[in-house]
Amino acid sequence: MFFSDADFEQYRTLIYNESGINFTATNRSILESRLRERLRDKGSDSVKTYFATIAKDQGELKSFLDSITTNLTRFFRNQAHFDALEHFVVPELMKIKQGSGNTTIKIWSAGCSTGEEPYTIAMLMSEILPPSWKFDIVASDISLKCLMTAKEGFYADARITGIPDAYLKKYFDKVEGGYKIHADIQSRIRFDYHNLKNDSGQRNLDIVFCRNVIIYFDEAAQTNVINRFWDSMASKSFLFIGHSESLFGMATKFEFVKTEWATLYRKFI
CATH class of the missing domain: 1.10.155.10 (Chemotaxis receptor methyltransferase CheR, N-terminal domain)
Known part of the structure; x- marks a missing residue:
């Protein structure tokens, strides 16, 4: 055997x-x-x-x-989440921060795999934020191999499915065998190795994406990860998890939010 x-x-x-x-x-x-x-x-x-x-x-x-680890991802995966980001989360954060002098939105893409999720977020934020606003994205994964692919920013022709034509033309260059994302988008993301079992050291995050990751953990590990997210996030911040994942019944302080586009969670203190 x-x-x-x-x-x-x-x-x-x-x-x-x-x-x-x-x-x-x-x-x-x-x-x-x-x-x-x-x-x-x-x-x-x-x-x-x-x-x-x-x-x-x-x-x-x-x-x-x-x-x-299983690394299944694609650009604009679960479009409803990005619709909620554009039409609900970012406008809410801009209202919250208005007058504070803080015009930077801090985002963490946890379990980013080969980079499609953080690049999608970066392109969308570049489109919707006024020029006076900035965004900062940290993208992490436990797979060093995936992080190397993400940092390179090259995607074969078969991997760019789901990217709107306008985004593809604006944010990518066609190269042999696929597409290379523009350096200005790459520069907005810091890719980093991180094991979700540990504290990331990040604080005052406005948005956390951790989709289709905690499904691989048992209940105790899920609760620990979610509570570490809570510690890393600012007051009045937002958490996206996978559509098949839920915090229902979990010992966590996050509030469930149902928007016109998608459901998510909020730290509201």
Whole structure:
């Protein structure tokens, strides 16, 4: 047997303790498949030897966690969220900040994968904010491989589905094999490695996007992540999570907000 029950328990416990990602019997086959690929890449066939390696080698542990994450994303994914951002969230924040002298909107794209989400946000904010206003985006992920793709800002032809033609013409250059996002949009985003199990150190954020990420955590890890978001966010700020995710029943202080376009959550103190 490639992967005994005892091996599975060792790996799932380590993964949970290090990342909050929860593998159960239901998705055991996914972990086994990803582990096979990782061992093949390392030229090894010993599950036990590799476990000993990642238990003591933080660099290899990061690479392993990278290999087991699912990175499904696209530009303007769940358009309703971006409609709510444009028509409700940004106008509300501008009203709140009016007269304070603070004309910067701080945004975190947590679990940004290969960058489509933060680039979508950056393009939209560039379109809708008046010239006197600024935005600052931090985009993070646990996958170093994905962050490298995001930083490069190149997307193959098949990956630009969903981008309106006007945005594609304005914010991308056509290059061989795909499209390259303009440097001025890239410069508005700081890509950073971050494990959601830990405090990001960020504070006074106005908007947090963390979509289709906490679905991979169990209830305790979800609550910890959401409460860390609360600590990082400013008063009267907004949280977007995936359409299949919910804070219902969770021990959190966020308020549920239903807009004409989409549902989201608000820190209102």
